[in-house]
Amino acid sequence: MGSMAQDLHFSQYYAVPMTLNPALTGAFNEDFRVSGIHRRQWQNINAGFLTTAIGFDMNFDAFGPDRFGIGVYAYNDQMGEGVFKNNSFSLAGAYHRVLGKQQRSHLSFGIQGGYASTNLDGEGLIFEDQYKDFKLSGSTLEDLNRFNTGNINLHAGLNFSHQLSAKANFNLGASIFHISSPKSSLLEGEENKLGRRMAAHATFNYKLTERLVISPKFFFMTQSADRIIMPGLMADYLLIPSQKLYLLGGVWDRLGDALIVMGGLRFKNIEARVSYDATMSGLKDLPGVDNFDNATPVNAWEIGITWVGRFRNGKGNYTVPCGIF
Numbered sequence: 404m405g406s407m408a409q410d411l412h413f414s415q416y417y418a419v420p421m422t423l424n425p426a427l428t429g430a431f432n433e434d435f436r437v438s439g440i441h442r443r444q445w446q447n448i449n450a451g452f453l454t455t456a457i458g459f460d461m462n463f464d465a466f467g468p469d470r471f472g473i474g475v476y477a478y479n480d481q482m483g484e485g486v487f488k489n490n491s492f493s494l495a496g497a498y499h500r501v502l503g504k505q506q507r508s509h510l511s512f513g514i515q516g517g518y519a520s521t522n523l524d525g526e527g528l529i530f531e532d533q534y535k536d537f538k539l540s541g542s543t544l545e546d547l548n549r550f551n552t553g554n555i556n557l558h559a560g561l562n563f564s565h566q567l568s569a570k571a572n573f574n575l576g577a578s579i580f581h582i583s584s585p586k587s588s589l590l591e592g593e594e595n596k597l598g599r600r601m602a603a604h605a606t607f608n609y610k611l612t613e614r615l616v617i618s619p620k621f622f623f624m625t626q627s628a629d630r631i632i633m634p635g636l637m638a639d640y641l642l643i644p645s646q647k648l649y650l651l652g653g654v655w656d657r658l659g660d661a662l663i664v665m666g667g668l669r670f671k672n673i674e675a676r677v678s679y680d681a682t683m684s685g686l687k688d689l690p691g692v693d694n695f696d697n698a699t700p701v702n703a704w705e706i707g708i709t710w711v712g713r714f715r716n717g718k719g720n721y722t723v724p725c726g727i728f
Contacts, residue, residue: 425513429462429472493517
C-alpha cells in the first residue's frame with residue numbers, strides 16, 4: 404500500500420519570497436515588504452488543499468553599501484476540509500553583499516529557522532470501531548492525540564543578481580529546505596523523515612520599450628523522488644504613467660502537470676495578482692465530488708498581494724537589480 408503527498412508549493416512561487424529562498428529576505432529597494440498568498444487546489448474533488456502564507460521583511464544598513472535583511476513568515480496548509488493541517492512559523496535573516504566598483508552585482512546569503520506542526524482532526528474521520536451492525540454509531544476509541552507532531556526546521560539559500568545595462572538585469576538563486584530532515588511520521592515507532600527540498604530559480608528582466616518589461620523565468624524544485632520544472636514568461640506594462648499603474652500578465656508551464664496563467668495590477672507600491680492552474684495531467688479526467696458520472700475540471704486558484712514601502716524619506720540609494728522575483 405502506498406500514498407502520495409506534497410510539500411508547500413505555489414504557482415506564484417515568487418509571491419512570498421522567503422518561502423522561495425531565504426536569501427531574498429530584505430532584497431528590495433524599499434524599507435519593508437508585506438506579502439501574502441492564498442491557494443485553493445482541487446476543491447472540486449474530495450482531496451482539496453487550502454494553503455495560505457504571509458510574510459514581513461525589511462532591510463537596513465550593514466557595512467558600507469551592504470545591507471542586512473530580516474523577516475518572518477508563517478503558513479497554514481489544510482487538506483480534506485481541514486482534516487489534515489500543517490502550520491509553520493519561521494524567522495529569516497540575510498546578508499546582501501555589493502560586488503564590484505560600479506556596484507552592479509549583489510551576492511546574498513540567507514538562513515531561516517522555525518517550528519512546524521502537523522495535526523489530524525478526528526472530527527472529519529470515520530474509523531472501523533464506529534460501525535455496529537453495519538451502521539455508524541458512537542465515537543472511536545482511537546487515541547487521536549498521537550497523530551499530532553512538531554519539528555524544528557532549518558533552511559538556507561544563495562542569490563546572485565547583476566545589472567547588465569540600463570535595460571537589462573538578471574538574478575539566479577538556489578535554496579535548500581529541511582536541512583536536518585526532521586522526523587515527520589504521525590505514528591509511534593515510525594522513523595519517516597521529511598526529505599530535503601531543493602529549489603533553483605532564475606529571472607531575466609528586459610525593458611523592451613519605455614512602458615513594457617518582459618521577464619523570462621525558470622523555476623525548478625525537487626524533493627525525494629518528485630520534481631517540478633516550470634519555465635514561464637511574465638510582463639509588466641505601464642498602463643497609466645501619471646498614476647504609476649501597471650498591468651501584469653504571465654504564463655507558465657509546470658511540465659507534466661498544469662498550464663498556469665496570471666493577471667494582475669500594480670498601483671504605486673501595491674501589487675495584486677490572480678492565477679489559475681489548468682491541470683493537464685491525468686487528474687483532469689477525475690469525477691467531481693457532486694457528479695461521479697462526468698469529469699469536472701480539476702484546477703487551482705491563487706491570489707497574491709505584495710506591499711512595499713518606506714519608514715522614512717531620504718534613504719540612501721540601494722537597489723538590488725533583481726526586478727520581480
